[in-house]
Each structure stands twice: as structure tokens, then as C-alpha cells.
Amino acid sequence: MLNYRSSLYALAAVLTAALAGCDGKGERAAQESEQGERPVLVAPARYAAQSQAREFVATIRPRVESDQGFRIAGKVVKRFVEVGQRVKAGDPIAALDEQDLRLQKEQSDAEFTAARVAQTQAVADERRAAELRAKGWTAQAALDRARAGGEEARGRFRRAERAVELARNALDYATLRAGADGVVTQTLVDPGQVVAAGQPAVRIAHAGELEAAVALPEAFAAAAGKGEATLTLWSKPGAVYRAKLRELSPAADPVTRTFAARFSILNPDAAIALGMSATLHISASDAQPVVSVPLSAIYNQGAGPSLWKVDGEGNLQLVPVTLVRLEADAALVAGGVKDGDNIVVLGVHKLDPNTKVRVISRQSL
Structure with missing residues (x-):
């Protein structure tokens, strides 16, 4: 009996050890599986x-907007236009003090008169010297001096003539005139101000084609011209205008890192005015x-x-x-x-x- 019980105990111990070993291997395998x-x-x-439909805030601008400036320096005595006023080519928009210019004109006229008289006298002397030389009554040197005096008098006359033209032009430049039909968008000078030649005085938006000015991000700048562009005014959201990319800046703005672009408005009407805000829609689908x-x-x-x-x-x-x-x-x-x-x-x-x-x-x- 004792031997039988001892055998049972030994068998149970062996089975327990085997089961314990199996359980350990299974747990490790599960852990390894879970970790892997x-x-x-x-x-x-x-x-x-690719759908690249994007919207950008745009501002209605003229295609051509130029600064008008005096071609001479002087003191502004009058400005004939205000912001928003329509002008036609040749209309006076500002004027300078003409007092000094008139004095210069009078001086050039006097010099012209003197040069004309001197030329007349020199030509007569040259003709008489030539007649005397032909008859042998004077030396060749006298004829040469008369001819040199005549050439000098003619040169002075031409110079006085040009001086009169320049003075006349300067007097005409004292009145600044519009270079084209358009609208005054900015006045940069006031009466009493002394301006230099070429200094901007009045900014005029030329009449004609209108454009939408926008700033495009770097990621979209290259694809801006490939899509279909439409424009809607904030003041008239129901109307849709077709647009086309006309100009794209080759360099990004150093502050905003955006590219300035201009879109031409293909079907404008009277509702579009300069300075209006609008939304530019650009939709494109790449292959x-x-x-x-x-x-x-x-x-x-x-x-x-x-x-x-x-x-x-x-x-x-x-x-x-x-x-x-x-x-x-x-x-x-x-x-x-x-x-x-x-x-x-x-x-x-x-x-x-x-x-x-x-x-x-x-x-x-």
C-alpha cells in the first residue's frame, strides 16, 4: 500500500511540474505575440x-494708374481737382507760380532779338567783304574775319532761338495737365507747397480695363492661371464676372510671402467701381x-x-x-x-x- 501511494504522489508531482512548465511557455508566447x-x-x-477651388479677397483696381508730376520745379499756387473727380486728357489739374518763368521768357526774348540783329549785321558785313575782295580792294584776311563773324552770329541766333523755345515750354509746364482720361485717385500736393521736377502731384486711374488685385499664397501661385476664375462683388453678390490672370509677380512679398496677381475682368458693367471689395473664386481640376x-x-x-x-x-x-x-x-x-x-x-x-x-x-x- 505504501509503495502504491508513493507511486501516486510521484506521478502527481511529475504532472504538476509538466503543467506548470506548459503554462509558463504559453504565457511567454502570449506576451511575445502581444509585444510583436x-x-x-x-x-x-x-x-x-485634385480640386483646387480657392477663394481670395480682391480689390478692384485700374489696369493703368499713373502719377502726374510737374516737369519743372516751383511753388504750387492752385490745384484744380479733388479725389474722385473725372478728368479728360489735357484738362488742367494743378498750376505753379509763373512769375519767375515769365521773367525767364522775357529774358530769352530779349536775347533772341539781340542775336537776330547781330546776325543781320554780320551777314551784311560778310557780303560787303566778299564784294571788296572780288574787286581786289581788300585782303583775304578781312574776308575770312567777316565770314567767321557771320558764322558766330548765326550760331548765337540759333542758341537764342532754342532758349526762347525752352522758356516757352517751361512756362507751359507750369500748368499740369492730365495725361489721359480717368479718375483722380489721390492728390499728393497742396497749394503753397514747393515741389521738385518730377515729384508726383496727382494720381490718376486711367479709364478703360478694370482688374482684380489679389495676393496669392506660395502653394497656389503656380496653379492660379490654370483654373477658371470668377469674381463676385461684396455689394452685389448675385452677379458673377469672368476673370483671367493677366499678371503674376515673379517674387513674393518679403513680409507676407504672397505673390501679387492681377486678374482682368472680362465682362465688366457699370456696377463695378474702383476700390470695391470682391471675392475671387478660382477652381481647377488637374489630370x-x-x-x-x-x-x-x-x-x-x-x-x-x-x-x-x-x-x-x-x-x-x-x-x-x-x-x-x-x-x-x-x-x-x-x-x-x-x-x-x-x-x-x-x-x-x-x-x-x-x-x-x-x-x-x-x-x-
Whole structure:
């Protein structure tokens, strides 16, 4: 009996040890399995055509706006126009004090009269010297002196003639006239002010084509001319005007980092006035399809942008992609992935190709 009981006890001890060993191995395997499968948040990639519909605040500006300035220096005595006034080409818009200019004109007239008299006398002396020389009654030197005096008198006469023209022009320049039909948008001088030659005095917006001036961000500047542009006035939201990019600045503003652009208004009407505020709508659809992914899905360690792709067995693969454009909270990428591939969208910097992952799905990208 004792031997039988001893055998049973020994068998129970062996079974207990074996079961304990199995339980330990199973727990370690479960821990290893749990540690090897890292949970990741994924979403299927969905290709779609790029939609670049954007809106920008615009201001109605004239295509040509120029500063009118006096061509001579002087003291402003009168300004004939105010801001908002319409002018026609040749209309007086400001005037300078003419007192000194009239004195210069009188001086040039007097010099012209004297030069004309001197020329008449020199020409007569030259003619008489030539007649005397032909008859042999005078020396050749006397004829040469008469001819030299005649040339000098003619030169002085031409110089006096030009001086009269310059003085007449200066007197005419004392009245500043509009260079084209348009609207006065700014007055830069007041009566009593002394101005230099060429200093801007009045700014005129030329009549004619109107434009919408906007500031485009760097990410959209290159595509601004490819889309269809329309314009709506804040004061008249029901009307839609077609627009076309005419001018794009080649350099960004150093402060705002935006590019100044001008859009021509193709079908303007009387409702559009200078200085109005408007909204410019630009819509474009590129032929190249792209995938929109969260910014957190982009993996870049100096070798270019990439995405982590997960297959059906939980294996990871790092695939390079082309970054098309960055937006506020997403990135548009192309290539590298196919439509429907599962993309890791969170925690990409903690992954490596040897990691086995457990997929947690979210909505499509």
C-alpha cells in the first residue's frame, strides 16, 4: 500500500511540474505575440482628381494708374481737382507760380532779338567783304574775319532761338495737365507747397480695363492661371464676372510671402467701381489623381517623403511618394501606393519594417 501511494504522489508531482512548465511557455508566447503586434491606425488610400477651388479677397483696381508730376520745379499756387473727380486728357489739374518763368521768357526774348540783329549785321558785313575782295580792294584776311563773324552770329541766333523755345515750354509746364482720361485717385500736393521736377502731384486711374488685385499664397501661385476664375462683388453678390490672370509677380512679398496677381475682368458693367471689395473664386481640376493623407502620415527622415503601407498579414512596407502639395491639415501625394492600400496615419515615426502590426481601421483618407 505504501509503495502504491508513493507511486501516486510521484506521478502527481511529475504532472504538476509538466503543467506548470506548459503554462509558463504559453504565457511567454502570449506576451511575445502581444509585444510583436503593435496596434496601428490605418485608412485606405483613395485616389481622386485634385480640386483646387480657392477663394481670395480682391480689390478692384485700374489696369493703368499713373502719377502726374510737374516737369519743372516751383511753388504750387492752385490745384484744380479733388479725389474722385473725372478728368479728360489735357484738362488742367494743378498750376505753379509763373512769375519767375515769365521773367525767364522775357529774358530769352530779349536775347533772341539781340542775336537776330547781330546776325543781320554780320551777314551784311560778310557780303560787303566778299564784294571788296572780288574787286581786289581788300585782303583775304578781312574776308575770312567777316565770314567767321557771320558764322558766330548765326550760331548765337540759333542758341537764342532754342532758349526762347525752352522758356516757352517751361512756362507751359507750369500748368499740369492730365495725361489721359480717368479718375483722380489721390492728390499728393497742396497749394503753397514747393515741389521738385518730377515729384508726383496727382494720381490718376486711367479709364478703360478694370482688374482684380489679389495676393496669392506660395502653394497656389503656380496653379492660379490654370483654373477658371470668377469674381463676385461684396455689394452685389448675385452677379458673377469672368476673370483671367493677366499678371503674376515673379517674387513674393518679403513680409507676407504672397505673390501679387492681377486678374482682368472680362465682362465688366457699370456696377463695378474702383476700390470695391470682391471675392475671387478660382477652381481647377488637374489630370493627375492624388491621395489626401493627414500630415501625421508623412514619414521623412531625410530620404524624401514616404508612407507606411500595411498588407493583409500585418507586414509593414515603407514606400516613397511624391509630395504634390501641402494644405492646412493634409498633404496631397501621388505614386507609391495603389487605390485601397492601407496606410498608417498615426505614429509613423515609431515603426520599422520588421515590426508586426495589428490593424485598427478608420474611415477612408
